[in-house]
Amino acid sequence: MDDEQLAALSAAVTVEDDVAFDGLHVTRTDDGYRFELPDLERGGLSEDELRRVARANPEHVSNWYFWHDVAPTEGSARFDFLRYLERVADHDAPTETRGHGGDATHGTTYEPTDVLDRYHALERGIERQWGQLLVTVELADDGYRRYEVRHVDDADADPDELDAHREVRDARDVAKFDEKGRYRPLKAAPTLVDGWRFTALTSAEVVSVVETIYPATIANWHREREGNLDVDHWEPTMARQSGIYGVVQTWNRGEGTEHVERVAETCCADSECLKRREWQYDEDTDLEADGGVGAFPCREPCSMVVSAARQWTKLEGEDAQTYEFELTPSEKEQLEAIVDTVADGDVDEVREADFRHDANRWRTRYLREKRMDDEGNLCGVPTDDE
Amino acid sequence: MQALVIVAHGSHLNPESSTPTYGHADTIRETAAFDEVREAFWKEEPHFREVLRTLESEEVYVVPLFISEGYFTEDVIPRELRLDDWDPDAWESDGTSATHVTLDAADVDKTVHYCGPVGTHDAMSDVIVRRAESVTGDPDVGDGFGLAVVGHGTKRNENSAKAVEYHADRIREMGRFEEVQALFMDEDPEVDDVTDFFESEDVVVVPLFVADGYHTQEDIPEDMGLTDDYRDGWETPAKVDGHYLWYAGAVGTEPLMADVVLERALDAGADVADAVEYVKEHTRDAAVTEA
Known part of the structure; x- marks a missing residue:
């Protein structure tokens, strides 16, 4: 914890506004400041006394500061993603309902959020998998966070053996070609090359690296968590197409959903794409094909699927012959x-x-x-x- | 907060199709004029469909990295961005005069300033000239030189040819080059006969394309006779029918393109006037360094 954080805390606590975050509760009344933690209560504090108590509990103060001044706005997709990386539960949720482990899609199954426990874990590094990425968050000086991103296959690799990157832009090159040097037009294909790591990233940078390698996945994951993922199913997506893709609309006429089952099995299996397919044939007709188990959802047939479907529409217009x-x-x-x-x-x-x-x-x-x-x-x- | 989104075609097949888009976005990022700068594509990710939700800004300036008004700017991009109240008439354009229109997108709570394509902005004429400077390595190129502006010129979309003619006319009026001619790949006057249209011994040929690809790196060089087989490459300048042809490749790869993107946002109300000045200067340095 540094002086800037202390100054921010006393400035944030007024008679009108208190600070309540991750177990830290600081209020101000006519009797002075009140500083509360789950196992500590100090009241009637002068500003100097508040600073003294805060200095004795630096974890809670620096934690509050990080999440309010460094990480982006509370409730935003980026904020929740950064919380997810630390395996923090929603701080308003009762402790009893919090499980262990962690599930990408459900906010109730995180590890306990106790700040001291979390700081202890952060000393060693907390890991999260996101597609083929392994993201590690560690504690830097004064409660700031530092992030590292590498390929999951490099989880146990010697850091010195990996190509170290500091520039977020380098992530474009990492994601561009597969190990055979072929262009990767589908970013969520499970063909990300290994052998690299992004080090000493800030909270803003780690989000950029993840979003460069897996674009829009954080936004859609967050929408899903909030219960408002706007899925566009196969039928309306194809009906929307125009120009050279308009022809795919004709593939749906009187042929049931078997062709779409084939497309989903062909293109959307986890061997092809790590997004979890949430789109179905239409609002009322689910597909039987497995959608996969990815951390982040796929909310509509992508441009690769539409482009392939155009080709199949033309080919499937032929009658079978003996x-x-x-x-x-x-x-x-x-x-x-x-x-x-x-x-x-x-x-x-x-x-x-x-x-x-x-x-x-x-x-x-x-x-x-x-x-x-x-x-x-x-x-x-x-x-x-x- | 204000964000810039550069929307471009991208490619499933060509890994370098999006390279200029990223380059121009990086140039604009360096100015810090926008809180967020994002690239979005029709064929790459993030897709047009999902880019707006990745932004935290409330004000979003969307600039199409396309050459002309037409199918993509009028149908595909507004539809995929879910600009529900969009109507092509909102631009009140004669085919090259679209500036911007302010709309809501159905899936996000943001104000979207949807701008006309970079290719029809007046500043694009300056980029074509800058491209001529880059390829000749001469910041004063003009005396004794002809300039050909080459477009796709599809009969399906008359605006495609209009944009090429518009800039050819503007550059001709500048009086800098001896002769300026608009040429096309699939309609008259054709780029195949480029040397027929010029008396000047030296001719700079600038294709009005956003990215290098099949047309600019295979078709046009072979059609003009720069080379029999594009895989063998060609000289710059190349001697064809007694003329020296300085073939510039896609104008969209010129660093000054970042300026046109910014000018589009500026015209739509973005607070980026300082960035415009910075980019004009900075990209000149970059071009000189590269040459």
């Missing part, structure tokens, strides 16, 4: 395995000399030599009849 192919049982299974390998993103995992693997390149090249003609037709069967 083709006759002659394949050995192993060749049939090989084709199925190739589909699996591509769909699961495992192509690069198949070793060059693993000839038992159905998606091995030489095995696949051999299949092409044997079963595809010069036009690329499987078993020489043309796609169209002409």
Whole structure:
């Protein structure tokens, strides 16, 4: 605690306004100041005496100061997110209802909020996971907080082995490419590279880093906690599309919801996106596909889903036809395995000399030599009849 | 508190499409003129749809990083931002004269000042000239030089060509270059025949595009004959039909673009006059350093 914090406290407490926060309660009456903690009561204090008592209880005072002068406005998404990082319960909630552990979506399952306990924990660092991020908050001098962000896979890594960043802007580059150097258009894809850390961040900076890597997730998480997440389901989202995307509206005609189930399974499984899908077919029709268990919600089909749906709308306009192919049982299974390998993103995992693997390149090249003609037709069967 | 939101197209495929947007936003952040500066995209995140809720400011200035008035500025952006009372007539524009309109967004309790696109602001003419200075490395370029302003020029949206012609006319009136010509990719006068339109031996070619991509880095260089294959690159200047063509690439990558974004917000009532001056000076230094 520093003098600025003390001055702020005595300035904040007037006959009209008291200070009540995280167990600290300071009031002012005609008899002087009153300073209360859960296990302490001092009344009739002069300003000097108030300062003396405050100095003897620096944790509560610096805690109040941090949450009122440093962290952003109480009740805002950023404020609540920073509280969430420290695993603090809503300070108005009765202690008995507070559990342990912590759940991203429900405000009632936090660890006890006792400031001394929390400061003790902050000395060692309190960790939270957010997508693939591991955010650690620690105590700096005088009750200020310092934050670190790294990849969850680097939880136990030697800090010196990780590329250290101080600039929030660097987070853009961290989030831009996956480990194979491919562009990541979907920020919540579980393909964030590891090997880096952002150190000594302020409360404002940690929010910026998280929001750069996972844009708008804090705002939507907060809306959900407050019970006012505005979910836009599949049907109204597609109905809203125009221009080259207007065609997706036609995909919904008389086809039930199976196509949307497929889209959700395809695009929104946790293997593809760490947001927890909250949108359904429409207000009245839920999807059976698993929405995932992510900390932050997905409130409408994203631009990637809309763009893919446009392609599927065009492709699914075709009628199925009967083709006759002659394949050995192993060749049939090989084709199925190739589909699996591509769909699961495992192509690069198949070793060059693993000839038992159905998606091995030489095995696949051999299949092409044997079963595809010069036009690329499987078993020489043309796609169209002409 | 006041916030600036720069809305741009972005890309699912091209990782550098949004780079200029971030660059201009960073320049404006350095001025501290706004409490918050945010980028939002149609194809990247945060999406137009979810950007306003990430702000704490009550006053929000939304500036489209688009070249012309049309489908995106009139339909997509207002719809996705949930500017419910938006009507294209609110801008009272002749196709290049939109300034701003003040509206509410349905999902947040904020005042949104929705500005016209950067591409049609008068200050954009200065950016085109600055781009010519950057590519030639000559802050006084003009004498003996022709200037071609190149646009997409789609027949579907006549405003696209209007913006290109508007700036070509303005720069011609400045009297700085020997000749100024508006050219297009898919309508006459075509960029393919660029050398037919100039008598000057040296011609600076500035595409009026927000970001470099397929059109500015593949199509136009090949169409103009700078190179047979864009993958081989080209010289600057490149000799074509007896002319030296100084091809500038997308004007949107010029650091001075940050000034146009600020001017849009200024025109809409944002308190950023000092920042405008700072950016004009600062981006000149940056351009010189880069060149």
